[in-house]
Amino acid sequence: MAEKELFYLNELSDYKVASDDPDVRGWEVKDADGRTVGKVDDLLVHKRAERVVYVDVEVDHALIDVGHDPFKDQGGEEGVREYINKAGENHLIIPIGMVDVDEEHKLVRSNAIDHTTFRNTRRFSKGNNIDREYEVSVYNSYVPADRQLPEGDHGDLYEREEFRRRR
Amino acid sequence: MAEIRIERKKPVWPWIVVLLLVLGAVIWFLVDRGEIQVQEDGQVRVPAVEQRTDREHIDTLR
Numbered sequence A: 001m002a003e004k005e006l007f008y009l010n011e012l013s014d015y016k017v018a019s020d021d022p023d024v025r026g027w028e029v030k031d032a033d034g035r036t037v038g039k040v041d042d043l044l045v046h047k048r049a050e051r052v053v054y055v056d057v058e059v060d061h062a063l064i065d066v067g068h069d070p071f072k073d074q075g076g077e078e079g080v081r082e083y084i085n086k087a088g089e090n091h092l093i094i095p096i097g098m099v100d101v102d103e104e105h106k107l108v109r110s111n112a113i114d115h116t117t118f119r120n121t122r123r124f125s126k127g128n129n130i131d132r133e134y135e136v137s138v139y140n141s142y143v144p145a146d147r148q149l150p151e152g153d154h155g156d157l158y159e160r161e162e163f164r165r166r167r
Numbered sequence B: 001m002a003e004i005r006i007e008r009k010k011p012v013w014p015w016i017v018v019l020l021l022v023l024g025a026v027i028w029f030l031v032d033r034g035e036i037q038v039q040e041d042g043q044v045r046v047p048a049v050e051q052r053t054d055r056e057h058i059d060t061l062r
Helices: A061-065 A115-119 A132-142 B013-032 B054-061
Strands: A006-008 A015-017 A028-030 A036-046 A051-059 A071-073 A081-083 A091-095 A100-102 A107-109 B006-008
Touching: A006 A051, A036 A061, A036 A091, A051 A061, A061 A115, A091 A132
Parallel strands: A028 A107
Antiparallel strands: A006 A036, A015 B006, A028 A036, A036 A051, A051 A091, A071 A081, A100 A107
16 A cells, blocks of 8 residues: 555644644645635645645635536446535645735735636545545646546656746 | 644743742742741741831821
């Protein structure tokens, strides 16, 4: 079985955000249109690489309640659809390379992702373990079709530019 | 794009050692000056300091 790589920072009592970097926990998250997505509840870290790879966002009620089609099509059989998100699933993750940190206003901006994309992204319940299948599913909902990944392990996922600072 | 690194928290025990050393030095200094007396039975005695009460102070003013 593969060694666990992802940890919530809040559960690593002997680690903290590096002193030169901002601790964005509790900061508001805004989408590409400046609309509120939620607030950063925790950070998901790659312990061995000693860096944050996702922000864990507690989604704003307005985004959950907004009138939208809560189903996704199950390609193939006509009429077979399922809920994207169940009641209580109010958290989602954003790759760290897809957000900008506005330290002056204490805001996290996800300029590459719009409100509709966030509405239709699979969510999870607070504290749930994040598995690779979920990570790939969320990643694919954020990136253009030509960057989407097929199902699989993708051990090098965090080396992709969505998880890195652009230099 | 953001990049946030994490680091191990610095251990607390060196500060505890420093605190104990400072406390030890203060006690040693006070004992050396006679402000604290350690008796043969191991009891610590702080010599009484004479203090005038307000009543005595008023009496001296009369």
